[in-house]
Amino acid sequence: MAEAWQDCPALGPGWKRREAFRKSGASCGRSDIYYRSPTGEKIRSKIELTRYLGPACDLTLFDFRQGILCHPVPKTHPLAVPSKKKKKTSKPAKAKKQQVGPQRSEVRKETPREGNKVAPATALLPVTASAPAPVPVPVSAPAPAPAPLCCENCGIHLSWDGIKRERRRTLCKDCRAQRIAFNREQRMFKRVGCGECTACLVKEDCGVCSICCLQLPNDVASGLFCKCEQRRCLRIVEKGKYDHSKRGPRVASRRHSRAPPLPPHAASQHPEPTELHISDQTPTAPAEFVYDCVEEDELKRLLPSIGPGSEEEARLLPHHTHQKRSASTRQLQLSSPLKAPLAVVTTPPGPVQDSGKRQAGSGFVLPQPDTDLVYLQEGTSSLMQVPGPAAASTENPAQETQGSAPGWVVALPQVKQEKADAPEEWTAVTTFLTSSTVQPGFLSKASGLDPPPVKREPPGPEEDGEENKEDDVSESAPAEEIGGIGTPVITEIFSLGGTRLRDAEAWLPRLHKLLAVNENEYFTELQLKEEIL
DNA sequence: GCCAACGTTGGC
DNA sequence: GCCAACGTTGGC
Incomplete structure (x- = not known):
């Protein structure tokens, strides 16, 4: 029976x-x-x-x-x-x-x-x-496994090989790489300032403050960033993100009590561990904004220039969406026409960064007509030109850039993008590419510049430091976590449907618009012009 | 024809 | 030897 x-x-x-x-x-x-x-x-x-x-x-x-x-x-x-x-x-x-x-x-x-x-x-x-x-x-x-071998973010099970060393956070490889990339851009943001306040508008160092007098390092690339006291972003200061008791931003020592959310893996549909949620944290930094807002179909609705009167809405965007996704799902396939991708590229400090400096000592390079990819180089805030067409595919940017079709790709540090011409056609693709998708030497090959020798730091302590600061937005990002020093890591790729920005006049106003929408958390048009000129 | 119950088999 | 997987059988 x-x-x-x-x-x-x-x-x-x-x-x-x-x-x-x-x-x-x-x-x-x-x-x-x-x-x-x-x-x-x-x-x-x-x-x-x-x-x-x-x-x-x-x-x-x-x-x-x-x-x-x-x-x-x-x-x-x-x-x-x-x-x-x-x-x-x-x-x-x-x-x-x-x-x-x-x-x-x-x-x-x-x-x-x-x-x-x-x-x-x-x-x-x-x-x-x-x-x-x-x-x-x-x-x-499925619920997150309480076992210690589960990624705190996506919940997937980890092998002991993946956590050889004791870490404060147990994250899988993908989640760790995402966090590092995220933190890098957070750090980047902190170094730039709003660009609109009176302090940011100051073009030269005062020469009299303690920073200037002591000639403290002001090298963004190296991470030793002591900004002239007269040029410190007032908005950040107001937000308490500068610690005037110290020299320079408090970024280097700032810690979140809770880690920012990471995009979960697609295979993991279960609720993420609560400790990775930051629902009470307003996503203002570009990277976080992208994580939260630039997503598939929602992009059209969320991007400021897409809908009529959407700019005002866009100001609210970072506050009303908190989507998270995994690296895999971040390869968004949007239904709208995608023609010229707009790549947001960050690269770890290294040779590319140096080559970018050669092109523009101030950190920015005006894109040349035959240049498609412009890399924003992490740390230096510089743009780097890459000849060739805009990558139509996120699968292999290196190959795509070797094509023949011309086009502009403006690279920004995960800044919300705005459509340049036809808003109704504007779509975006957000892609998270690991270093494996970009061949070593890709940048040097594309830019025609040979990368200078890389000064590599001992991996062990830095990686440990990285792991131990995973909830610190200002942590350094060891290249080995993301693909090796000198290897470009594309974190976000947007696609600009049918639009190619040919010159600065074309994209700067739009850039300014989108930046303004983004709560002044990034560059302004003025600052960009200043840097470019 | 459906389905519960039982038998068989191959992998471990 | 155990057992998951699945085929087969017989009652309804």
Whole structure:
């Protein structure tokens, strides 16, 4: 006689589970597990369940026999699962067949095959609808595993290889790279200032403040950034982001009590760990804004110049959307025509940065007519020209830039982009490319400049420092985390549908507009002109 | 024809 | 040897 169908909350509402014990035959006492889907389909095995749910649904942690989701239990767990040894001693093989179903079933439940796979409470409890499953999480939205080997951001399981060293935060490789990139741009933003306040409008150092008198380093690229006291952004100061008790911005030592959110992985649809949410933190920095606002179809609605009267709306954009996504999902495929991508490129400090300096000592380079990609070089705030067409594909920017079609691509540090010509055609593609997508030497090849020798810092301490400051927006970003020193890392790529900005006159006003929308958190037109001229 | 129950098999 | 997976059978 088959047991009654019972709810299986682990699979979600509507799912039923039944365990039928065999009462006769050679397999007497054995139990068969059946599931019934909300649509009434009967499933007899995990394979069938996977087939039914689709390959996207990972049933690795789903205990088919017990109908629960289980998480890996550390071997040191005090309530370790009884070993098979106990099973064998308690149930002689000969007596096995003489047992009636339920008794044998209980024995089987005590001895799951994957010894430490199932939480002990789960294994020892009868599986009934009323019995509280330890972790009855629907498969469609698995809860973050409490195990220490789970990425705090996306929840995926990590191998010990991925966390060889002790870290304050346990993040997978992708999430860590995203965080580092994010923090880099945060740091970048902090160094630039609003560009509109009276302090930012000061063009020259005062020469009398402590910074100037002491000739403290003012090298953004190196990270030793001590800005003239008279030129420190007042807005940032007002926000308390400058610490006047110290020389220079407090950026280097500023820490968030909670880490900014990282884009989760697409495969991980479950809620992210709350500690990575910063719902109370207004996303004003460009990178965060991009994370939050520039997304797929929402982009059209969110970008300031897309809809009529949208500029005013756009001022509110950073405050009303908090979307997060993974690196994979950040490769957005938008339906609107995408022709000339607009690449937002950041590169780690290194040779490219130096070559950019050669082109423009002030840090900016006016794009040349035959230049498509303009790299904003992290740290130097400089733009770098890259000949060739705008990359139409985010898959391989290096190849795309070697094409023949001309076009402008204006690179900005993850700044919300505005359509230049036809707002109704404006779409964007946000792409997160790892360094692997850009060939080493790509920049030098594209720019026609050979990168100077790279001064590489010892990786160990810096990486450790990086890891230990992952919730610090001003942390340094070790190149090895992202792709190696000197390797460009494209963090965001926008696509400008059918629009190519040919000269500064074309894009500066628009840039100014979008920057103004962005709460003055980045460059202004004036500052850009000053830098360019 | 449906479905519960049982048998068989191959992988581990 | 155990068991997941699945084929087969027989009752309804």
